[in-house]
Amino acid sequence: MSDNIFGITDTGRQRKNNEDAFIAEQSPDGRYIIACVIDGVGGYTGGEIAASIAREMILQRLVNLSGEVIPVLTGAFAEANEKIWEERHVVKEHSKMACVVTLAVVDLSSNQCYYAHLGDTRLYLFRDGSLVKISHDQSFVGFLEDSGRLSESEAMNHPKRNEIDKALGFQVNIINGDEIETGQSPFLPGDMLLLCSDGLTDVVNKATITATMTGGSSLKTIGNKLIDAANNEGGKDNITVVLVKNDKEKQQHAATKPLENAQPEKPKIITGQRRHTPTTSAIAERAPRKSYKGWAILLLVLVIGLAAVCLWQYVNYGNKQENDVSPKKDSVANVPRQRNPQEIKLQKVIDQNKGKILVLSDTAFKSPVIISQSILIGRDSLYIKAKGNITFQSDTGFKHPAFVLASHTKIVQFDSVSFQSFNVAISGHDQALQLKNVRFRDCKIPVLNTYAFPGKKYISGGFNTPAFRADSIPKTK
Structure with missing residues (x-):
């Protein structure tokens, strides 16, 4: 030991x-x-x-x-x-x-x-x-x-x-x-x-x-x-x-030792008409001053010309925008999205978690967790629980489900998480989804549940009373 x-x-x-x-x-x-x-x-x-x-x-x-x-x-x-x-x-x-x-x-x-x-x-x-x-x-x-x-x-x-x-x-x-x-x-x-x-x-x-x-x-x-x-x-x-x-040594910051012979800096004195800087020499002071009048005039002309060019470009750009009744689509929209670090981390912990419980703490996942690509849950069963405030939020222009349950998944439960501004928050199948204290804010379709039926078979049955209910306070048991 x-x-x-x-x-x-x-x-x-x-x-x-x-x-x-x-x-x-x-x-x-x-x-x-x-x-x-x-x-x-x-x-x-x-x-x-x-x-x-x-x-x-x-x-x-x-x-x-x-x-x-x-x-x-x-x-x-x-x-x-x-x-x-x-x-x-x-x-x-x-x-x-x-x-x-x-x-x-x-x-x-x-x-x-x-x-x-x-x-x-x-x-x-x-x-x-x-x-x-x-x-x-x-x-x-x-x-x-x-x-x-x-x-x-x-x-x-x-x-x-x-x-x-x-x-x-x-x-x-x-x-x-x-x-x-x-x-x-x-x-x-x-x-x-x-x-x-x-x-x-x-x-x-x-x-x-x-x-x-x-x-x-x-x-x-x-x-x-x-x-x-x-x-x-x-x-x-x-x-x-x-x-x-923790047997590592504590970090101690020693005070800076003052120099023994250090002299206080004397204040600079400004007298009468002249102001001396530390780098001014006596020879430079006696040298005749040069005239910069010609350079000043030239610089003024250049500034006026540059201002005129900028004004011309601004007027032409405004006219072009007014005449363009069908603006161009953002070319970036067609570029495949790349996941942000939090998404990559989330997908990784879901894929690599060996147990049936996955606790997402708000110290590891800072809210909101922006989703730009669907998170796939391919496990047989998984219980996802938030420790603290965990909110999943749709990236701008993202139209797909935030979470997708694989076809072979038997049961997935979300506990104490929130979904924000998704077209579809969770896409599941065959009632493989359970929710506990989950909130959906501005989600067009909170849960999209699909049923897989065998082809060329006669299907009978129907939808039972919904298994979900809404509460004004969190469920404690």
């Missing part, structure tokens, strides 16, 4: 087995640091197995980490969820197993941290002596604490402290909801990340954690002290701690 990451887990003093797991290692290519804390729930062995499955699936998904990081993290969560859900239905004793997880990926080359979170494990950022909680506990008590309705001590002693709302394994999939909390944060030289299970935060308060992380100790020393602090408070649960540090 390198010096800038450390992980440790402890059974505690009241449990017989450890249902926690963690990841604290570098990616195979050495570019990223992967930190993860997983807390299993669901019985004597079930929670431990759920945590082990999640750890294995996350490591498999991150082995070739590249491109947009957050979609990879959410994809790893989705795959782990599916695997845990399958195991729940294979072994009867594990029918209630699940796990909560907090995952962080650090790119030290760009001083950035990316994270995904589900449940009540926690992610903290420690900077300049201050400890800031980044993740939000997905539980009723956690909501009360985060919203200020409960103090930290009241939340720590609440009888429903450990009742969680969301976890891997709670439902068949986590594609169609807002379960996963994701984000991105600067991770500057000198910063530290703390990922931990509730075995620490249920018994050790923020002030004690902050004091333990202050003082410049090694990550191993800090980790062991946090474990000891939790055990000293009774060790009621398994305790897991992962620490990451």
